[in-house]
Amino acid sequence: SRFPTEQHFSSWMGLAPSTRISGGKPLPGHVPKVFNRAAQALKQAASSARTDKSFIGASHRARLARMDTACAIKATAHQLARLIYAMLTKGQPYVAQDMDEYEAKSRDRQLRALQRKATKLGVRLVAA
Structure with a gap:
């Protein structure tokens, strides 16, 4: 208090x-x-x-x-x-x-950042 x-x-x-x-x-x-x-x-x-x-x-x-x-x-x-x-x-x-949750969130955040950069450069990303 x-x-x-x-x-x-x-x-x-x-x-x-x-x-x-x-x-x-x-x-x-x-x-x-x-x-x-x-x-x-x-x-x-x-x-x-x-x-x-x-x-x-x-x-x-x-x-x-x-x-x-x-x-x-x-x-x-x-x-x-x-x-x-x-x-x-x-x-x-x-x-x-859980570390798996943290790593999954980190991976998703990195993928979204790559998508933003790709669209800014006029490139289209395709998931493999």
């Missing part, structure tokens, strides 16, 4: 993304440093998720493909913080997503 939303909880932990952005670039200035032991533990858990064969590990590896390591670790720790907040406030156990 101390934190009204998961955004407040993530901000208190120092895991929320910066909002000082203009035109897609971070604004200059001092970013307040937050030292939270729970956040440090979540960052360690996130960095070890790289080799994990779970949904969180797969999403962390996908983040590593598109951003640098420090940002990916912080984003995965933020994801873990949101999961923890949801479990504590709703009183429900964590239900792990």
Whole structure:
């Protein structure tokens, strides 16, 4: 009850993304440093998720493909913080997503992206 939303909880932990952005670039200035032991533990858990064969590990590896390591670790720790907040406030156990479902969704997303690119280039794709 101390934190009204998961955004407040993530901000208190120092895991929320910066909002000082203009035109897609971070604004200059001092970013307040937050030292939270729970956040440090979540960052360690996130960095070890790289080799994990779970949904969180797969999403962390996908983040590593598109951003640098420090940002990916912080984003995965933020994801873990949101999961923890949801479990504590709703009183429900964590239900792990199936890796087959995640890979199927990822494959479908990649196929849709290829279709969009092909139509943009004027090429027609045929399924084999």
